[in-house]
Amino acid sequence: MLGKLLKYEIKATSRVFLPLYSVLIVFSIINCFMNFNPDYFSTSQFISLTLYILILAGMFVASIIVMIQRFYKNLLSEEGYLMFTLPVESWKHIVSKLITTLMWIVLSCIMALLSILIIASQGINFPEFFADIRMIWDTAYSYFGASLYHFIIQMIIGFIVAMVSGILLIYVSIAIGHLSNNHKKLLSIGAFIGIYTVGQIISATLFIGNFGHRFEFRITQQSPFPFTLVWQAIGVSAAFAAIYFVITNIILNKRLNLE
Amino acid sequence: MSPILECINLKKSFGSKHAVAGVNLKVERGRIVGLLGPNGSGKTTIIKLANSLLTPTSGEILIDGKKPGVETKKIVSYLPEKTYLNNWMRVQQIIEFFSDFYSDFNTQKAYDMLKRLNLDPKEKLKNLSKGNREKVQLILVMSREAQLYLLDEPIGGVDPATRDYILETIISNYSENATVIISTHLISDIEKILDDVIFIKDGQILLTSKVDNIRDEKGKSVDALFREVFKC
Amino acid sequence: MPWDLKSDRPIYTQLIEQIELKILSGEFPPGTRLPSVRDMAQEASVNPNTMQRALAKLEEDGLVVTHRTSGRTITEDADMIKQVKYQLAEKQIVEFIEKMQFMGFEKREILTLITKMLEEMK
Numbered sequence: 352m353l354g355k356l357l358k359y360e361i362k363a364t365s366r367v368f369l370p371l372y373s374v375l376i377v378f379s380i381i382n383c384f385m386n387f388n389p390d391y392f393s394t395s396q397f398i399s400l401t402l403y404i405l406i407l408a409g410m411f412v413a414s415i416i417v418m419i420q421r422f423y424k425n426l427l428s429e430e431g432y433l434m435f436t437l438p439v440e441s442w443k444h445i446v447s448k449l450i451t452t453l454m455w456i457v458l459s460c461i462m463a464l465l466s467i468l469i470i471a472s473q474g475i476n477f478p479e480f481f482a483d484i485r486m487i488w489d490t491a492y493s494y495f496g497a498s499l500y501h502f503i504i505q506m507i508i509g510f511i512v513a514m515v516s517g518i519l520l521i522y523v524s525i526a527i528g529h530l531s532n533n534h535k536k537l538l539s540i541g542a543f544i545g546i547y548t549v550g551q552i553i554s555a556t557l558f559i560g561n562f563g564h565r566f567e568f569r570i571t572q573q574s575p576f577p578f579t580l581v582w583q584a585i586g587v588s589a590a591f592a593a594i595y596f597v598i599t600n601i602i603l604n605k606r607l608n609l610e
Numbered sequence: 611m612s613p614i615l616e617c618i619n620l621k622k623s624f625g626s627k628h629a630v631a632g633v634n635l636k637v638e639r640g641r642i643v644g645l646l647g648p649n650g651s652g653k654t655t656i657i658k659l660a661n662s663l664l665t666p667t668s669g670e671i672l673i674d675g676k677k678p679g680v681e682t683k684k685i686v687s688y689l690p691e692k693t694y695l696n697n698w699m700r701v702q703q704i705i706e707f708f709s710d711f712y713s714d715f716n717t718q719k720a721y722d723m724l725k726r727l728n729l730d731p732k733e734k735l736k737n738l739s740k741g742n743r744e745k746v747q748l749i750l751v752m753s754r755e756a757q758l759y760l761l762d763e764p765i766g767g768v769d770p771a772t773r774d775y776i777l778e779t780i781i782s783n784y785s786e787n788a789t790v791i792i793s794t795h796l797i798s799d800i801e802k803i804l805d806d807v808i809f810i811k812d813g814q815i816l817l818t819s820k821v822d823n824i825r826d827e828k829g830k831s832v833d834a835l836f837r838e839v840f841k842c
Numbered sequence: 843m844p845w846d847l848k849s850d851r852p853i854y855t856q857l858i859e860q861i862e863l864k865i866l867s868g869e870f871p872p873g874t875r876l877p878s879v880r881d882m883a884q885e886a887s888v889n890p891n892t893m894q895r896a897l898a899k900l901e902e903d904g905l906v907v908t909h910r911t912s913g914r915t916i917t918e919d920a921d922m923i924k925q926v927k928y929q930l931a932e933k934q935i936v937e938f939i940e941k942m943q944f945m946g947f948e949k950r951e952i953l954t955l956i957t958k959m960l961e962e963m964k
Binding site: 640641642774777778781782784798801802803804805821822825826829830831832833834 | 847848849850851852853854880883884887888889890891892895
Binding site for chain 2: 352355358359363366425429430431432433435436437438439440532605606607608609
């Protein structure tokens with residue numbers, strides 16, 4: 352059932368993203384052939400570049416808008432009558448939307464990188480480019496040693512956990528807003544600000560109060576990368592994400608009130 | 611076999627409004643039941659409670675002896691009063707959707723009904739007229755081989771010919787194991803197909819009866835009795 | 843012949859009456875195989891339970907026979923049909939006479955009127 356929900360969620364959202372990505376690539380290709388001279392922009396070059404940046408930004412803004420809209424419109428307004436009468440546990444609804452949103456965010460990042468590469472490809476000398484990348488890698492390796500891989504994995508997991516936590520924060524805010532009869536949107540925004548603030552306060556307290564003691568704030572050439580600290584931060588973020596998920600699920604399960 | 615639907619002292623309040631104020635009810639299988647009452651009497655609330663779109667304030671509602679949940683959703687087919695389909699799909703896509711999620715969905719039947727009602731499967735849902743959208747919603751619900759059909763005002767917004775078709779479909783869908791509960795205030799149109807009626811007012815059951823008993827004992831049609839009982 | 847059903851009397855009694863009429867008028871000749879309950883219910887636009895009840899009563903009265911393998915048929919018992927015919931006729935006549943008396947006619951007047959009408963209706 353989760354797979355089926357995912358299938359439909361992707362179908363419904365790709366109608367927004369695929370055209371957006373296509374437009375982005377087209378504009379990248381256009382800009383690629385613009386032959387930018389950093390000292391002087393012609394008007395058309397300026398417009399073209401601006402449009403490109405707008406589309407790039409638009410892509411990320413679209414991710415957020417679609418994320419909110421899918422959760423609110425598909426689950427908590429009239430379409431909710433369709434979704435919640437399906438023989439599917441409510442947590443699967445949350446997870447399917449979470450995974451889909453995450454997927455589009457990651458794809459958007461990849462698309463952004465791709466488009467930048469396309470634009471820059473005009474002036475890039477590829478063997479030189481790859482040599483530069485090799486050099487960055489070697490420098491990093493010389494700092495981290497074998498734990499470079501640990502670092503990379505940690506960054507990836509950290510990114511994913513941060514995204515998941517952020518998405519779930521939005522979901523739980525929308526869900527809490529749903530509890531009110533008259534002021535749903537207001538309550539959602541309030542919940543978002545409130546929970547975010549509390550989350551920040553708790554994190555800050557934990558680190559300064561607890562973990563900070565065991566860590567010396569001095570990064571020099573010799574001091575090790577604070578892997579443990581970052582794992583602890585990721586852990587806290589994950590714990591918040593779990594709490595947001597549980598609260599959202601409880602509201603959808605026990606406090607659903609579709610008009 | 612346990613009754614297909616049972617309410618035990620069921621209550622649902624919204625703030626100070628008691629939409630369902632202590633309802634006790636048993637509906638057996640293989641019956642076509644009319645849930646009759648004026649607007650705001652609690653009919654839609656009870657139906658939403660049966661679908662777990664709402665949770666009771668107190669008391670219980672059981673479908674086939676179970677609390678509303680994933681298992682009961684498999685055997686309940688619900689037609690809401692409002693438009694609830696998304697608008698980006700085409701008719702054939704929503705049929706595929708239903709077929710994907712409901713193992714008792716009969717795709718061939720759905721297409722047959724679409725043809726009968728002159729509806730184009732390739733049409734986008736958002737381009738359908740209101741009447742046609744309601745027909746599609748009805749087709750989706752009746753193409754399931756469910757054990758409990760909950761129809762909330764199924765004939766309100768359609769023309770008389772379609773009304774007849776809807777009643778015909780309900781009859782032909784009949785099976786000894788399935789129950790159809792129709793919530794409506796257009797009584798004279800449907801009373802010929804009803805087995806039992808439930809009168810509800812202000813969240814409470816006023817009367818439950820076999821339809822023929824009303825005609826036998828009181829010599830009236832259900833419509834006439836309704837007007838009497840609910841006189842303004 | 844379309845079914846004409848009113849809502850203020852039990853549907854199943856009306857169904858019984860109308861099926862009896864169909865048997866007597868020859869629309870359902872003796873020995874005719876009846877459609878399934880569901881089909882008959884659909885044709886009459888009534889609840890299958892109601893149609894079932896009507897058919898059960900007809901069976902009880904002997905007008906309809908259920909065969910284990912081949913469904914329901916109208917009885918071939920001509921005497922039985924004749925009996926029902928006369929029973930219905932009597933009922934109609936009694937109703938008629940009572941109504942005429944209610945209007946103030948004497949029995950002899952009623953007979954005269956009937957004879958006169960029968961002549962005219964040839």
